[in-house]
Amino acid sequence: MSRKTAPEMTREQMLEQAKSGLNTGVAKSVKHESAAKHVTGEAIYIDDRQEFPNQLHVYALTSPHAYAKVTRIDTSPCYDIPGVAYVLTADDVPGELDIGPVEAGDPMLADGEVSFVGQPVIAVAADSLDNARKGAMAAVVDYEILQPAIDVEASLAKEFFVTDSHTQKRGDAKAAIAASPHVLKGDIHIGGQEHFYLETQASSVVPTEDGGVIVYCSTQNPTEVQKLVASVLAVPMHKVLIDMRRMGGGFGGKETQAASPACIAAVISVKTGRPTKFRLPRREDMIMTGKRHPFYNQYRVGFDDTGRIQGIEIVVSGNAGYSTDLSRSIVDRAMFHSDNAYYLNNATITGHCVKTHTASNTAYRGFGGPQGMMTIEHIMDDIACKLGKDPLDVRKRNYYSEHDGRDETHYFQKVEDILLEEMTEELEQSCDYQKRREDIKTFNQQNPILKKGISLTPVKFGISFTATFLNQAGALVTIYTDGSICLNHGGTEMGQGLHTKVAQIVAETFSVDIDTINVTATNTEKTPNTSPTAASSGTDLNGKAAQNAAMTIKQRMVDFASSHYKVDKEDVVFSNGIVSIGDQATMTFADFAELCWFNQISLASTGFYRTPKIHYDHKKARGRPFYYFAYGVSCSEVILDTLTGEYKVLRVDVLHDVGAALNPAIDIGQVEGGFVQGMGWLTTEELVWNESGSLATAGPATYKIPAVNDVPEVFNVKLVENRANPEDTVFHSKAVGEPPFMLAISVWSAIKDAIVSIADDGVIPYLPAPATPEQVYLAIKRAREHKVQDDVSESKILGETA
Structure with a gap:
């Protein structure tokens, strides 16, 4: 009307x-409040803002070495480049140099030492970005090269960590495993992921008359940028205003790491009295900023003839990079989600934040949860393979349940309003899982080259910040x-x-x-x-x-x-x-x-x-770190070429719980987008560092995010209907940003299922993530040769030194 x-x-x-x-x-x-502006190009981002008179542009000269001492910096040649107005070094910062979000260890500019390839050493401001780049390249910087730590397994063996380790324990895992009829042990490498937001890190700063600044910043965390800008300028926070209308994507990459460009631009702006903009070009953004943490996870699990887990030990080791950033909380969340949807009565979960001389890794959609879930899903597939069972049957056998007391996590939080059994049953029927499983079995028997795989996997994801005060x-x-x-x-x-x-x-x-x-x-x-x-x-x-x-x-x-x-x-x-x-x-x-x-x-x-009710005692490793859980189930079907390792996702069916949806269209969009981004993490998005610590995949030519042709041909997404969140959330809704990301584990698991069809009964293939065609081909080769992953030693599983 x-x-x-x-x-x-x-x-x-x-x-x-x-x-x-x-x-x-x-x-x-x-519809999204800026939808029309997005599609017409009228939405204003930091780089779209009208430039101020006398505005400066910044370019940072970064370290070419992963680990080295800085023995000399000569910035005088920079000023020979026309348009160069100012060169900033660590010695010129008026306040605190360190901009670590939680713990010290992140200097705004290198201070006598560099710790990763891409670490900013000096920042040059000029009348154009091109002149700033030329000015930065004219600087003379000498280094004494040191031996870097690049490999996470080597750093783990040396207990080279950025912060203390943590253990969660419930029951007696060691005794339960020893008493189990079947035992499996192994490890899995889980790759990182570049955020690849459309808008790179960017800040535009205007000095104010009282020695403060207005910062237009593409950040997920305005208050932290405000705090750190005030810190490097040595002014109170009330002199720093952060303004943030919209970002061209964040995915966690702008939670802490938006601070560096903002702080550098702010110091230059105050030093020169001129408006200053620092926008990272794509390559520089990729080498200077951290990624999703790669993880190296180890496990030992005991289970009975039905596939039910009796005892389990898991060690999750996140590659933190050179500094702490948010690694402690991220590894904690990986530990919290090492159970995913499964009741672990006797469990010992240990988490390490491993140090390497690479960019400090940071928040990413799921915040460690996906890396934790991957191990238990890998284990479920391996148990099924060992016993000759359908992996879905093994998963359902281990689900949390309110009916038989299997409803408490290994960190002693009660799991309430468990929807997984009925959601799984609904999706199993709606996607015709059992018939398709039989059809795939027949297809694989009749086709020696092409093989299909199918997998139905669950998600139970805790909602709340693990750092309680942030809620x-x-x-x-x-x-x-x-x-x-x-x-x-x-x-x-x-x-x-x-x-x-x-x-x-x-x-x-x-x-x-x-x-x-x-x-x-x-x-x-x-x-x-x-x-x-x-x-x-x-x-x-x-x-x-x-x-x-x-x-x-x-x-x-x-x-x-x-x-x-x-x-x-x-x-x-x-x-x-x-x-x-x-x-x-x-x-x-x-x-x-x-x-x-x-x-x-x-x-x-x-x-x-x-947020009420939440708490977690880190020393006792118990509490209620999450206000509630969001649930989801997904079924994926793939086909792969055994001669090349190439594959295609044929169909995906998703059923996801958002409580009472605030905006069904936006929620479905989040589910679809999260799933495709998760699929990219587990299939195509491979980060590669060379032996010297340089990122070899620093651009779209070498780093492949999913494109439109990678989206499944059939992609069915449905929200759980008539489900009101029983807790006091806003209009009984549930969060939907991160949980759908982990639904994509079903794609990785389906690829693994296709490989299982090639191997003899009981032979468990090893497939790291991301499952690129190269890795799939190698997994097929190992399966055909009956070469599976080597057993992991007891000392490695227990986190002991050899």
Whole structure:
């Protein structure tokens, strides 16, 4: 129904409109608030902003060595290049040089030593990026080369770690394994992943009159950038304003590592008094920034004749790179998710943050969870192969269950509202799994060259920051006298639809059209002390904070109407842009807002939310680190060429739990996008470093993200229907950013299933991730030759020194 202004509408028309129902509140498939701008190219990113007069552009000269002492820096030749205005070295930083997000160890510029190929040594500012690059290349830097640590297994053997290790223990794993009828042990290498956001790291800084700065930054973590910029400038945080309207993708890569370009640009801007922009070219972005942590995981598992696990020991070793960054929390999450969907009664899980002389690895969608899940899914496939069973039967045999006491994790959190059994049964039937399994068996028997594989895998993913204090958010809601609403919150928009969902929440609260709401750029002056937009918690936290702010204002308006018109508060009804006040008055929301203002009612409020119930005692290795779990199941079918190792994903069926969906269309988009990105991680996205520590895959010519032709020919995605999250989440929704990523494990497992069909019964093929055609070919060769992975020694499994 079209909206009319107040003078055009009669009371009857307003009542009719009130009954018509809100079209843009929660549970509606409202389009992304910037969708039109995205597809037309009108969306403004950092590099699209109008340049300021006298603006400088920055280029960083980086280390060509993985590990070396810096013996001499001569920047005088830089100034011979026309347009060069300033050269920044570590000695020129007025405040703290270190910009480590959690622990020290990340100098903004190299200070006497370099620790990875690509580490910034100096930064040159000039009137153009080309002149800045030329100026940087003119600098003279001498090094004394040292022996780098590049291999994660070698560093693990030497206990070369960036931080302390951690162990979670439940029951007696060693005794349970010893008493088991069957035992398997082994290891698996799981590759990292480049974020490959469309917009590279970028910041544009404007100096202010009081020695501060305004920083326009592509970051998932405005408050951390604010804090670190203030630190390097040696000024209080109130002199630093961070403004972030949107990112061209983040995926975790801009949670901590957006700080370096922002800090460098800020120091140069203050030093020169000129606006300064630092945008990384693609190659420099790839060599200077960290990736998803590659993991080297080891295991020993005991199980019975049915495939049920009796005891298990897992060691997860994340390649942290040269510094801590967020590695402790990432390895912790890998440990938390080493069970995935399976009950581990007797389990010992150990996590190491291994140091290598590569770029410091960082957050990435799933935050260690995918690397933890991969090991247990690998184990499920191997148990099935050993026993000659369907891997799905082994998985279901080990599921968490509320019926027989198998509902507590190895870190002692109760698993509630377990949906996996019924979701698996529903998908198993809807995708016709059993018939397709038999058809594939027949196909493989009849085709000596082409082989098919199928796999159905689950996901149980914990939602909340593992660093408990980060589970908080704020928001600011303002209603103007024309009824329009300004909304600001601490979350950042990176294309995932966060602003749209939070606007829907506010629209639902006031029962107004979403078009009346403007979500403004994330701004550290409007909403301070924000947590990063990460851990799938953007809507959970910021949506709830915005809802609380809106409810505060709404309650003021209701209280006023009740007092002013002498009616019960229950008689004040907001509906579809109309406010009905008993039988005393009916008016548009805009007219009511103006009436409130005339009567001196505050129409602005902050809102705050902190996630309840969560806690984790790191020393005792027990607690409730997650508010709730999101569930999903996926079935993938592949076909591969045994002569070349090439393969194609033929069909994918997904059933995913989002609670009560806030925006079904956006949620399905997140599931589809997360799945394809996860598929890329496990199949094509191979990171390769040479022996000297240089990244050989530093661009799209050598690093392959999924393209449109890689998307499955048949891709069915369905959200679990009529499932309200029982916890006090915003409108009973569940997070959807990260959990779908791990559904793609079914693709890797299906490839492995196809390889199993080539090997003799009981021969377990070894397939590392990513399963590139080269790795698939080698796995086929090993399977045919009955060469499986070597057993891992007891000392390696137990984390002991040999």
